Amino acid sequence: MGMPHHHQQSMMMSQSMNNLDTSYLFSSGANAISGIDMGGGYQITGPPTSLTAAGDIPDTKDGIEELCPVCGDKVSGYHYGLLTCESCKGFFKRTVQNKKVYTCVAERSCHIDKTQRKRCPFCRFQKCLDVGMKLEGDNFGTT
Structure with a gap:
């Protein structure tokens, strides 16, 4: 019978996400992100911002x-x-x-x-x- 179509798509998507090479995203330094074009003209150029437990920026x-x-x-x-x-x-x-x-x-x-x-x-x-x-x-x- 097989899996429903939407479940198959979801599994394929998560598998393909796992295969992505994200090593280019991070520099080898102090967890800094540098010069990544995130689309829409935005670029992250500094260290990642830590979030509080509630998910808000401090x-x-x-x-x-x-x-x-x-x-x-x-x-x-x-x-x-x-x-x-x-x-x-x-x-x-x-x-x-x-x-x-x-x-x-x-x-x-x-x-x-x-x-x-x-x-x-x-x-x-x-x-x-x-x-x-x-x-x-x-x-x-x-x-």
Whole structure:
């Protein structure tokens, strides 16, 4: 009786794919792909991009994660004029919307990083302003 026609085609296709010589695709160096015309005018010229488990391209530029300019945490997107993390976005929003006024118990030069960002809200808000977060940003009322 034999196999259905579509199953035969599928098997033949997978067998012919297995016989393809793909050694020309990869250089012998550090897994770099170089000068391959992928059709449609596109060429891959750099190392292959690694994908996350979900299949998405990581939120990186040249393999380096973007860090929040206020505290150094991982950025989540553009907020109030620049790339910041969710924590600093929320802190900035609450400070401005609730018209909070903070005071620094030290010398107005406290170190702000991911682990210490909650210790001095005055210096954190000042750093938000210093790095360019905008009071009149588009985010007010929308986030």
